Amino acid sequence: MKRLFKNAVINGQRLNLLTEGAYIAYIGEEIPPADELIDLEGKIILPGMIDPHVHVRDLGQSEKEDWHTASQAALKGGVTTLFDMPNTIPPTTNRNALNLKREAARKSAVRYKFNFGVTEHNLREIKEILNERFADIAALKMFLAGSSANEYVEDIDTIRRVFDLSYQFDIPVIIHTEIQKCIEKYASLRPHPGILDHGFIRHRECTNRGTELVIKLAKEIGNPVYIAHTSTAEEVQMIRENKNKARIYCEVTPHHLLLNEHILHTAGNYAKVNPPLRTEADNRALWEAVSDGTVDAVGTDHAPHTLAEKNKPYPRAPSGFPGLETGLPLLLNEVKKGKLSLARLVELYSTRAAEIFGLNDRGNIRTGKKADLVIVDMNKTARVEARNFVSKAKYSPYEGMEIIPVEMTVMDGMIKYLRNQTEQ
Ligand code: DOR
Ligand code: ZN
Numbered sequence: 001m002k003r004l005f006k007n008a009v010i011n012g013q014r015l016n017l018l019t020e021g022a023y024i025a026y027i028g029e030e031i032p033p034a035d036e037l038i039d040l041e042g043k044i045i046l047p048g049m050i051d052p053h054v055h056v057r058d059l060g061q062s063e064k065e066d067w068h069t070a071s072q073a074a075l076k077g078g079v080t081t082l083f084d085m086p087n088t089i090p091p092t093t094n095r096n097a098l099n100l101k102r103e104a105a106r107k108s109a110v111r112y113k114f115n116f117g118v119t120e121h122n123l124r125e126i127k128e129i130l131n132e133r134f135a136d137i138a139a140l141k142m143f144l145a146g147s148s149a150n151e152y153v154e155d156i157d158t159i160r161r162v163f164d165l166s167y168q169f170d171i172p173v174i175i176h177t178e179i180q181k182c183i184e185k186y187a188s189l190r191p192h193p194g195i196l197d198h199g200f201i202r203h204r205e206c207t208n209r210g211t212e213l214v215i216k217l218a219k220e221i222g223n224p225v226y227i228a229h230t231s232t233a234e235e236v237q238m239i240r241e242n243k244n245k246a247r248i249y250c251e252v253t254p255h256h257l258l259l260n261e262h263i264l265h266t267a268g269n270y271a272k273v274n275p276p277l278r279t280e281a282d283n284r285a286l287w288e289a290v291s292d293g294t295v296d297a298v299g300t301d302h303a304p305h306t307l308a309e310k311n312k313p314y315p316r317a318p319s320g321f322p323g324l325e326t327g328l329p330l331l332l333n334e335v336k337k338g339k340l341s342l343a344r345l346v347e348l349y350s351t352r353a354a355e356i357f358g359l360n361d362r363g364n365i366r367t368g369k370k371a372d373l374v375i376v377d378m379n380k381t382a383r384v385e386a387r388n389f390v391s392k393a394k395y396s397p398y399e400g401m402e403i404i405p406v407e408m409t410v411m412d413g414m415i416k417y418l419r420n421q422t423e424q
Pocket of ligand 2: 053055085301303
């Protein structure tokens with residue numbers, strides 16, 4: 001099957017793109033023969049988003065989200081590859097749980113890989129699994145603090161041994177760097193907390209100390225380390241200073257770029273997330289780090305919970321909110337506002353993740369690459385309306401914010417999402 005996307009804008013030029021089967025076969029000014037012709041009338045073709053940070057849930061938490069709803073939300077947000085995080089029920093920290101997850105993931109409408117969870121007790125199992133070099137394991141994921149019922153690692157010796165394995169097998173470790181003991185210290189100072197205390201309890205010092213530790217060990221050991229959801233000015237400064245001394249990669253989420261603690265006054269628990277939303281000064285520092293290349297990649301940290309759970313009083317409301325449907329559309333709107341170039345955005349949401357995690361067949365628009373494409377019209381705008389989410393989690397701290405919606409998502413050369421067919 002050959003499909004010709006005519007009159008597209010690709011890397012700033014008016015061109016035609018031919019897909020043949022699952023691959024991009026031609027990009028240029030000619031009009032090669034095709035079975036189907038789609039006139040894009042000047043819309044932009046971008047590579048599909050690669051999202052290394054998604055909590056799909058399913059299995060024991062399918063009321064929050066499952067592989068069907070998560071992957072449909074992904075398509076709507078232009079995400080064609082996602083990595084699922086291991087803090088599921090059961091946690092993906094052993095072979096049985098991995099196999100259960102593999103079975104559930106067969107429902108996925110998008111490409112996926114798994115991030116395998118680290119605990120203080122599963123290093124032997126990790127080694128066995130890495131020895132088998134499964135193509136569906138993208139990275140190891142390690143939490144240094146509790147967040148949504150996961151196991152975390154406090155023991156430095158364990159962290160070192162995980163880094164040794166990461167070095168030996170050349171597989172990145174994705175790290176949530178908030179430190180548990182530090183959070184406990186600050187939590188003890190707020191015996192009756194409300195949502196406005198969230199940023200104090202999960203204090204910036206806690207993630208700063210974790211990031212400092214991780215950088216120090218990464219410099220010693222030399223393994224690839226991907227620091228998840230950097231949220232403070234201090235973190236990105238430390239990463240900036242050390243990036244050329246170790247294999248340190250830096251992720252930022254759309255919410256840590258675009259939102260800050262002020263939104264807690266109106267969004268309440270819907271904006272409760274770990275690490276917390278910080279200050280406007282942190283937003284500015286993260287944007288600076290995006291501009292100067294300190295930040296490598298964007299991950300949505302899609303973390304769905306039920307509305308009933310989010311409506312509980314602060315201490316019992318879980319952290320996290322859905323992000324797959326809003327991530328790329330919100331950032332495209334930032335391009336429109338002149339905050340960053342489209343070329344830089346593509347690096348952040350696709351190209352760098354493909355490089356860091358070894359997805360050589362994806363990450364940019366070139367002949368021979370997978371035909372995983374996102375088509376957008378920069379002149380169309382819409383607003384976030386959580387009640388229309390495909391995700392089961394129908395709430396959002398972005399409610400009402402302006403986005404540039406995805407018009408079409410193509411995977412393997414096939415049209416998997418068409419905006420006007422699914423929305424009024
Ligand atoms: O807010 C968060 N939610 N942060 C995490 O680290 C975990 C996530 C979740 O799984 O709900
Ligand atoms: Zn996460």
